[in-house]
Amino acid sequence: MPLFRANSAFRRLTRYIKPYNLWVFITVISSLCLAAIDIILGKAIEQMAQGTFSSTQNMIYLVVGMTVIGMPCKFVMRYASARFSVSALRDLRGDLVHKFYDLPVSSVERKFTGDLVSRLTNNTALLQNFFIQQFANLFYLPLVFTASLALLLLTSWKLVLASLALMPVGMIITSLMSKPIEKYSKELQEKIAHLNAVGQDAIGGLPIVKAFNMQAVLLKKYLVITEEVIRRGLRLEKRYAFITPVGVMMLATPIILVIVCGGYLIQQGELNAGGIVLFLYLISFILQPVAMLPTIISQMKEAEGAAKHLFEVLDWPDERQDGKITTISQNLKEDDAESKDDITVVSFEHLTFGYNEGNSVLKDISFQVGQGETVAIVGASGGGKSTIFKLLCGFNEPGEHAGAVQLFGKNLTDWNLSSLRSHISMVSQEPSLFPATIAENIGYGRLEATRKEIVEAAKAAHAHDFIVQLPEGYETLLSERGGGLSGGQKQRISIARALLKNAPLLLLDEPTSALDSQSEAQVQIAMNAAMQDRTVLVIAHRLSTVRQANRIIVLDQGSIVESGTHEELLGRDGVYRKLYLQNFEGQQTEEDGYSLPEERSERRDLQAGVL
Numbered sequence: 001m002p003l004f005r006a007n008s009a010f011r012r013l014t015r016y017i018k019p020y021n022l023w024v025f026i027t028v029i030s031s032l033c034l035a036a037i038d039i040i041l042g043k044a045i046e047q048m049a050q051g052t053f054s055s056t057q058n059m060i061y062l063v064v065g066m067t068v069i070g071m072p073c074k075f076v077m078r079y080a081s082a083r084f085s086v087s088a089l090r091d092l093r094g095d096l097v098h099k100f101y102d103l104p105v106s107s108v109e110r111k112f113t114g115d116l117v118s119r120l121t122n123n124t125a126l127l128q129n130f131f132i133q134q135f136a137n138l139f140y141l142p143l144v145f146t147a148s149l150a151l152l153l154l155t156s157w158k159l160v161l162a163s164l165a166l167m168p169v170g171m172i173i174t175s176l177m178s179k180p181i182e183k184y185s186k187e188l189q190e191k192i193a194h195l196n197a198v199g200q201d202a203i204g205g206l207p208i209v210k211a212f213n214m215q216a217v218l219l220k221k222y223l224v225i226t227e228e229v230i231r232r233g234l235r236l237e238k239r240y241a242f243i244t245p246v247g248v249m250m251l252a253t254p255i256i257l258v259i260v261c262g263g264y265l266i267q268q269g270e271l272n273a274g275g276i277v278l279f280l281y282l283i284s285f286i287l288q289p290v291a292m293l294p295t296i297i298s299q300m301k302e303a304e305g306a307a308k309h310l311f312e313v314l315d316w317p318d319e320r321q322d323g324k325i326t327t328i329s330q331n332l333k334e335d336d337a338e339s340k341d342d343i344t345v346v347s348f349e350h351l352t353f354g355y356n357e358g359n360s361v362l363k364d365i366s367f368q369v370g371q372g373e374t375v376a377i378v379g380a381s382g383g384g385k386s387t388i389f390k391l392l393c394g395f396n397e398p399g400e401h402a403g404a405v406q407l408f409g410k411n412l413t414d415w416n417l418s419s420l421r422s423h424i425s426m427v428s429q430e431p432s433l434f435p436a437t438i439a440e441n442i443g444y445g446r447l448e449a450t451r452k453e454i455v456e457a458a459k460a461a462h463a464h465d466f467i468v469q470l471p472e473g474y475e476t477l478l479s480e481r482g483g484g485l486s487g488g489q490k491q492r493i494s495i496a497r498a499l500l501k502n503a504p505l506l507l508l509d510e511p512t513s514a515l516d517s518q519s520e521a522q523v524q525i526a527m528n529a530a531m532q533d534r535t536v537l538v539i540a541h542r543l544s545t546v547r548q549a550n551r552i553i554v555l556d557q558g559s560i561v562e563s564g565t566h567e568e569l570l571g572r573d574g575v576y577r578k579l580y581l582q583n584f585e586g587q588q589t590e591e592d593g594y595s596l597p598e599e600r601s602e603r604r605d606l607q608a609g610v611l
């Protein structure tokens with residue numbers, strides 16, 4: 001049967017159903033009981049019509065008895081099939097979410113979020129509904145069909161043949177018509193996923209959409225995809241519409257044939273009235289499965305399409321799970337003070353890296369960051385600053401012969417990625433918040449942290465004061481976009497999270513978004529707290545940050561063109577000086593509270609072109 005052919009999506013689904021075999025068993029047993037009840041009643045009706053049943057009173061007892069047993073059977077059948085379907089699909093959803101976390105960041109970046117969410121919600125719902133609605137039928141219908149057919153064949157094989165003569169024709173037509181349903185359904189699911197992606201992005205990017213008056217353009221795009229969804233949906237529905245009258249025809253014609261041909265057989269003395277009554281009662285149990293067959297086959301194909309779409313995700317390659325290094329080597333431990341200053345936390349050795357073959361984003365990069373050092377990376381947009389961070393977090397990995405990246409003295413490729421990340425705190429340019437309370441958002445930095453530690457981290461990040469002023473304080477529920485909080489407040493929550501994690505290496509991507517000067521000053525203070533006594537690599541956009549750094553690395557189109565302290569670099573007539581003149585000189589450094597008097601005069605000097 002194609003349903004469970006080797007490696008088919010349904011076969012893979014059975015793995016999810018297996019743990020709930022008890023509920024599957026209950027579903028099967030209750031559906032078989034229901035089939036048995038129908039057959040017993042059919043037999044009794046035949047005997048009644050033939051006048052061979054013991055008494056009318058016994059018949060009533062039998063009908064009432066069967067109904068009393070049948071009703072709970074129906075309940076159990078429906079509940080048990082829902083029970084195993086919901087449980088199995090919950091596990092599958094869990095595996096999918098787990099899979100999303102196991103996927104390399106680089107491969108998820110290329111996918112539409114809406115598409116992944118749609119697979120997780122729409123496709124699993126489709127499968128769940130199929131199992132709830134049709135699974136029991138897969139047992140009930142064949143049994144009731146076979147038993148009814150056997151009884152009717154024993155009564156009059158001629159009438160069986162005559163009444164079901166057109167059945168094979170209907171089945172062939174149905175089978176031919178339902179063939180493309182699986183393909184159509186998969187294509188529809190893909191389009192729905194695309195539609196969800198566009199819809200989700202419209203909601204996520206609402207401020208920008210409005211600010212740029214992009215509503216009309218995006219709405220048009222949405223409507224074009226909606227049209228496409230409708231077109232594909234209707235193409236699928238057309239198939240169902242073709243199949244439905246065939247089903248009706250298959251249901252109606254045998255009954256007419258039973259009456260016409262049965263009457264003829266009675267005239268010929270080959271059948272009695274009881275036989276006709278039995279036929280009219282039992283034929284429905286033959287016709288019902290046959291009439292439902294097209295729907296079941298179509299829904300099955302649709303479900304198979306959805307399952308394939310899901311298993312496709314589960315088959316995407318995972319991020320590597322190997323790597324024997326799981327902790328910082330002994331020489332980095334606090335108590336080993338001797339060589340502390342010589343310890344290299346980050347080391348890039350002649351690293352060349354590109355996202356696409358033949359297109360190097362980083363070219364022959366070499367630099368080191370020692371323990372306790374703060375190193376700032378500066379450079380024009382697109383120069384490769386964030387790519388360095390992505391490499392350090394293992395989101396992307398360098399090729400085999402393209403130089404080396406070492407963290408805490410070990411090659412990136414030898415590190416177990418999850419362990420490596422537990423040694424790194426990261427604050428990204430855009431604050432990343434999750435749909436959870438503020439306390440939870442900070443607490444994600446260290447799951448075992450106590451409330452006291454969370455509050456301390458918030459205080460250190462200068463977030464505590466505004467948090468306690470919120471009506472629900474630390475229990476304020478945030479949306480994933482942190483609605484209700486200012487940009488600077490969101491950033492300080494992200495910094496508090498990084499502070500709580502207290503990892504030995506801090507990667508800090510300074511926010512460039514226009515925060516008002518007060519917010520910016522507070523974020524700056526929070527950042528300084530985070531940088532205190534830590535090894536920090538910071539993508540710097542602010543003068544006060546570069547001035548604090550022990551060393552500045554200047555990236556230009558993927559290459560390190562200069563490196564040194566702020567003063568050293570200003571002394572050279574190089575890229576840094578140009579950047580300084582372009583970007584830093586206009587900054588309101590007085591407001592961040594960190595500008596030095598000589599900085600202001602220096603700026604005047606630079607403006608006058610003296611330096």
Ligand SMILES: Nc1ncnc2c1ncn2[C@@H]1O[C@H](COP(=O)(O)OP(=O)(O)OP(=O)(O)O)[C@@H](O)[C@H]1O
Nearest residue numbers: 109355356361379380381382383384385386387388
């Ligand atoms: N996932 C990716 N796939 C392909 N190319 C990428 C990817 N991410 C970045 N790039 C490219 O790599 C180059 C460096 O990007 P990167 O984000 O590292 O620059 P950046 O210096 O951090 O820029 P900015 O200051 O604007 O954030 C750019 O040309 C960018 O287009």
